[in-house]
Amino acid sequence: MLSYRHSYHAGNYADVLKHTILIHILEHFKKKEKPFCYVDTHAGAGAYSLQSEQAEKTQEYQQGIAQLWQQTDLPDCVQSYVEQIKRANQDDALTHYLGSPMIAKQCLRPQDQLKLYELHNTEIELLKTAMQRDKRIQIFHEDGFKHCIGLMPPQQRRGIVLIDPSYEIKTEYQQVVETLEQLYKRFATGTFVLWYPVVDRERIDLLEHKLKKSSIKNIQLFELAQSADSNEQGMTASGMIVINPPWTLKAQMQEALPYLAKHLGLNKAGSFRIEQLKDE
Ligand SMILES: C[S@@+](CC[C@H](N)C(=O)[O-])C[C@H]1O[C@@H](n2cnc3c(N)ncnc32)[C@H](O)[C@@H]1O
Numbered sequence: 001m002l003s004y005r006h007s008y009h010a011g012n013y014a015d016v017l018k019h020t021i022l023i024h025i026l027e028h029f030k031k032k033e034k035p036f037c038y039v040d041t042h043a044g045a046g047a048y049s050l051q052s053e054q055a056e057k058t059q060e061y062q063q064g065i066a067q068l069w070q071q072t073d074l075p076d077c078v079q080s081y082v083e084q085i086k087r088a089n090q091d092d093a094l095t096h097y098l099g100s101p102m103i104a105k106q107c108l109r110p111q112d113q114l115k116l117y118e119l120h121n122t123e124i125e126l127l128k129t130a131m132q133r134d135k136r137i138q139i140f141h142e143d144g145f146k147h148c149i150g151l152m153p154p155q156q157r158r159g160i161v162l163i164d165p166s167y168e169i170k171t172e173y174q175q176v177v178e179t180l181e182q183l184y185k186r187f188a189t190g191t192f193v194l195w196y197p198v199v200d201r202e203r204i205d206l207l208e209h210k211l212k213k214s215s216i217k218n219i220q221l222f223e224l225a226q227s228a229d230s231n232e233q234g235m236t237a238s239g240m241i242v243i244n245p246p247w248t249l250k251a252q253m254q255e256a257l258p259y260l261a262k263h264l265g266l267n268k269a270g271s272f273r274i275e276q277l278k279d280e
Contacts, residue, residue, distance in 0.1 A: 002120045004166035010048035011061030011085075011097040013264040014238035016068070017224045018164065018195050019103055020081040020256060021240050021249070025160055025191060026107040027080065028246035035111035037154035038104045039161040041144025041179075043116040045123045046101040046130030050094060061097060063226070067263045069094050075259050077252040100162055102130060105137065112136060115151060117144030145179050152186035159187065164195045173203050177210045184216045184243065191244045198237035201229045211241065211277055218280040220245045222253050223273040226266045241277070250274065 009015065029036045050061055068074060068082050084103055088096045098106070101116050108114060114137040118124045124141045131137055140147060148161055161183060165172045176194055183192055198204055211219055225237030242249065253274055261270035 002166075002168065004120075004168050005054060005123070006044040006099065006166075007048050007052055007054040008058045009060050010055060010099065011050060011065040013064045013224060013226055013260070014195070014197065014235070015097070016064050016078075016081070016260060016264065017222065017238060018240060019084075019098075019100065020077055020260075021222060021242065021253070022100055022103060022162060022193065023081050023084055023107065024077045024249055024252055025193065025242070025246055026104060028248060029158065029160065029191075030107065030109060032158075033111075034158055035109075035113070035156045036158035036160065037113045037115065037151070037156050038108075039115045039117075039148050039151055039154075039159065040100050040104065040164070041117050041148045041161065042164045042166070043101045043118040043123075043127055043139075043144075044099045044164075045126035046099045047088065047126075048097045048099065050097055055097075061094075063264060063266065065097065066094055071263070075252070075256040078256050078259065099130075100164065101127065105131060105134070108136060110136070113154075113156070114138070116140065117142055117147060119143060145175055148179070149182045149186065152183055152190065154187070154190075157189075160191045160193065162193045162195075167197060167199075173207055174210075177207065177214070180211070180216060180243065181214050184214075189244060191242070191246075193243075194241040196239050196241065197235045198223070198225070198229065198239065199235050200231055204239070208277060216243055217278050218244050219277040220250060221273065221275045221277050222257065224257060224260055224264065225269075225271045226264060227269040228271075237271075239273070250276075
């Protein structure tokens with residue numbers, strides 16, 4: 001039984017990092033005319049009201065997107081991210097947030113395709129409503145972990161897969177590695193993006209260790225912390241692991257992450273990591 005609802009967390013500092021990187025990757029893919037396929041294995045509801053009961057309750061977006069909303073000195077890739085979210089809001093007021101499927105839809109060209117997976121019975125209906133009918137988009141009420149493998153390689157031979165689980169089930173820390181290995185085996189030139197939370201640092205050390213030992217090459221890691229590691233405070237940081245990243249991503253994040261750590265950190269305790277886990 002799935003209980004996670006992203007509406008409690010939409011627009012928080014983890015979403016800022018995740019969606020900033022996602023937009024940079026999508027924009028990079030669009031530099032070539034050739035079509036690409038974007039797969040979201042854990043899509044969520046697609047769009048969120050920041051005035052919902054859930055968002056009002058946690059107010060997580062206040063220490064996320066809200067800290068960037070009025071800034072005039074944003075690094076380039078953060079500026080592109082804020083511009084995408086502004087498209088869903090009117091009159092400069094921050095009332096709505098976009099999930100990864102809607103962000104991807106906004107970036108989509110006529111020749112590109114989107115494939116979205118969502119298992120939760122309520123979220124899948126919200127997702128279908130948010131995405132509206134669109135020939136380029138397919139939505140599946142299925143297990144994204146299992147089904148994304150069969151899509152590889154995509155017919156376009158250009159593709160991005162975002163794996164963004166809630167880690168409600170602890171075996172997901174192992175499942176993400178197995179999924180990445182299988183995706184890579186079938187489509188070694190694909191761009192694969194994994195989000196992870198830092199709740200217990202040991203789990204992430206193990207995740208990194210397994211990826212380093214795997215046959216996968218060209219892996220970069222980007223992490224943003226709101227506060228120092230602690231096993232008692234829930235999530236203190238989150239990161240994105242990118243396989244076959246655009247060559248421009250690292251330089252953009254070298255500019256963006258110090259800025260985000262400064263503006264989104266709690267009590268001046270924000271920090272970041274940028275690492276090349278495996279070379280090309
Ligand atoms: C963190 S949220 C996704 C947020 C979304 N990617 C975004 O950035 O806006 C994770 C979602 O995955 C869904 N989910 C959990 N297990 C799943 C699975 N095996 N396959 C597909 N969806 C799953 C949950 O119901 C939840 O809505």
